[in-house]
Amino acid sequence: MKSLLKFITCGSVDDGKSTLIGHMLYDAKLLFADQEKALELDSKIGSREGKIDYSLLLDGLMAEREQGITIDVAYRYFTTDHRSFIVADCPGHEQYTRNMAVGASFADLAVILVDASQGVLTQTRRHARICALMGIKHFVLAVNKMDLIDYDKHRFDEIKQDFLSLTANFNLETIQVIPVSATEGDNITKPSLHTPWYNDLPLLAYLEQRDVSSNTDNSGFIMPVQRVCRPNHTFRGFQGQIESGSICVGEEIITLPSNEKAKIKSIYVTDTERNEAFVGQPVTIQLDREVDVSRGCVLVKDETLELADMFTAALLWMDDTELVAGRNYLIKCGTKILPAMVMSIKHKIDINSGKHIAAERLFKNEMAVCDIALSEKMVFDKFDRNKALGELILIDRVTNMTSACGVIEHSLRRSTNVVWQDTDITREIRSRQKGQKPLTLWFTGLSGSGKSTLANEVEKRLVAMGKHTMLLDGDNIRHGLNKNLGFKEVDRVENIRRIAEVSKLMNDAGIIAITSFISPYKNDRENAKEIIGDEFIEVFVSTPLEECERRDIKGLYKKARAGEIPEFTGISSPYEKPDNPAIEIDTSKHSIEEATDILVKQILKYMD
Structure with a gap:
């Protein structure tokens, strides 16, 4: 049975990835007669003045053919006398980096193309680092378009040395550098007469004989x-x-x-x-x-795996929304899906130099090393030992989109050294003692909407009924527990996380917690709900912005309009309305007494 090689072609935009594979298939006679005929006919109206456009074999989308670029990953299976292959032709544009990462996740070898007239570019470096992150240990650098530089050996050697410097710390097993011309066919299926100074195998022959079997000792x-x-x-x-x-x-x-x-x-x-x-x-x-x-x-x-709820992972961020510490996601590792939180961004990785850079947030297509906490202990392994149980993706809990992919580097020691201590007095016992069902009433809305006033009135009513409560107001909390937090997004995320944890402790004590925070982001409120659990009751004070600004009780809107307060919710920073709050009230339509009556009546339904 022939061995199978799974490889990808990647690199910067317009470096000739699709053309290279298309020419390889054409020259090696690996096309059916109808495919070959269709290629020749399509090329007559292509972008090469009637000459065969080999990229058309892989660029199948209409948008790809119109623009002359690759957008989606194109998979192609073919077999020669010596080996079977599956190739993933990956897009080069930065905006399609997530597609390239998908292709890299399946491959054993990467063919990275470089335009000889331009050399190693930023996107080339990014793709190389992503391939290394995904565990690819075998690289082929195809220095393409050698015909444009008259097959200059000196320029080839410069590009080769630049790439070897880039990959010096990648822990690769093999690197092969080949001068090629994807359009003219040099060194693709047979040696080129234009490069007498290159004495190694052409690309296809090299791929046929390259051994990519893993040396990892996983006998269990x-x-x-x-x-x-x-x-x-x-x-x-x-x-x-x-x-x-x-x-x-x-x-x-x-x-x-x-x-x-x-x-x-x-x-x-x-x-x-x-x-x-x-x-x-x-x-x-x-x-x-x-x-x-x-x-x-x-x-x-006969195998030992990790069992922990915290670990360090290297991530490629793929979401349009930036990553900040404290955000909650779903994590998929192996076949397990769990809620998880990015506890901290330890450092960002510079795409060009590989240097570690301090960072508070991560933007699309950037790479970083992060500490991640899980909702419960999970079975995993280091990626270097076991690919299936060492790779992960993070999924946005609101949009269900894949936000990041990455690999596990190691577990955190405190995840196994710090053990939850069970106590004899439980939440149920404390609740029965107080004769009530503990809840967290999470008031959210714009500044000036009436959250604090309503929360205060609701607490007075509940206490009058004999309930045990605790009101956590946003401004008051920032005088103590969250005194060290500012108003940057990362601080706002941590502010909400701490309040959610405190509310959960209040519920464990059998107490009804009442919180009053703007909490403008859906993700943060979802995170709070995840921490608190079924006791979380979202109360949306939906008073319109115009009314809130008219009241301007603290004079904040006036300062925000004057530019004195940056990132002010409703003016220079967004407020994301709840999609389906448990309770909603608009204080512009009711007096305080009426609004309190309505709220308490609805809250009591959740206390039965």
Whole structure:
């Protein structure tokens, strides 16, 4: 059976990635007759004055052909007498970097193109760092468009040295530098007469013989559980792909994180029962006894994995909205999805030099090392040891878009040294003692909307009913607990996080917490809800901006209009309205007494 090589082509825009692969397929006679004919016909109306435009083989979208660029990743399967290949042709434009990262995540080798007339550019450096981040250990630098510089060896050597300096700290296993011309076919499938000074293999021959097998010593069995299969009451199987090692019927495995032991009763590869299964195979495994296993758990044998709720990871940020510490996301690692928070940005990585730079926020297409906290302990491994359990993505909880991809570097020591201490007096006992159901009433709205006034009136009513309460007002909290925080976005995020944690403690004590904060961002309120749980009741004081500004109780709007207060919510900084608040009230339509009556009546429904 022929070995399979999965590789990508990447680099800066217009460096000739699609043309290179297209020419390789054409010259190697790897096209069907109808594909070859269609290519020749399409090229007559292309951008090369009737000459064959090899990029058309991979650029299939209409927008790609119109603009002469690659937008989406184009996958192509082909096979030669010596090897089978899957190539991912990746876009070069910076705005499509997330697409390039997707292509890099599957590859074993990267062919990075450089325009010989321009040399190594910023996007070339970014793509090279992303490939290294994604664990690619084998690089080929294809110095393209050599025909434009008359096959100048001196210029080729300059570009080669520049690239070798860039990748010096990438921990690569192999680097091959090849002078090519994607349009003319030099050194693609056969040696070029124009480069007599290049004595190594042409690109296709090199790809055919390059060994990319991993040297990682993962002999133990590892299988993340993708699905629990229960077709009837007599069969319960665990499905997934074997990521490491092999397993036989009768062998004992350990289930993580429950740490239970069981023996393999049966193994199915697709619908065929087998006695043994190997790495890379999709299997259904039946155990000899009932164990606590669900999607996201991991079956192991002779292997030690990490179990922690905090770790350090290197990230590529792919979201249009910048990353600041304290934001909450969903994290997907292996087959497990959990709520997670980016605790801190340790440093940003300079794309050109690789230097570590202090940063408070991360913008699209930037790379950084961050500390991440999970909502519960998760099974994972260092990316260097296990790719499947060491790579991750962060998902925006509001838009459900992928915000970042990355790899786990190591767990944080405090994640295993600091252990939650269970106490005998529980939240339920404290609640019964006080005769009430603890809640967090989260008042949100613009400055001047009436949040603080309403929160104060609601607390007086609840106390009069015999309820135990605590009012946490935004200004008051900044005099003590959050005295060290300013009004930058990162400080606002941390301000809300601390209040949510305090509110949760109040609820644990059986107390009704009432908070009054602008909390302008949906993400922050979602984070607070995640921390507090089902006790979180969002109260949106929806008084219009015009009314809030007319009141201008503290004179803040006047100062903001005069430019004296930067990033003032409603004027120079946005307020994101709740989509579906539990309670909504507009104080411009009711007196304080009426609004309080309405609120208390609705709040009491949540106390039953």
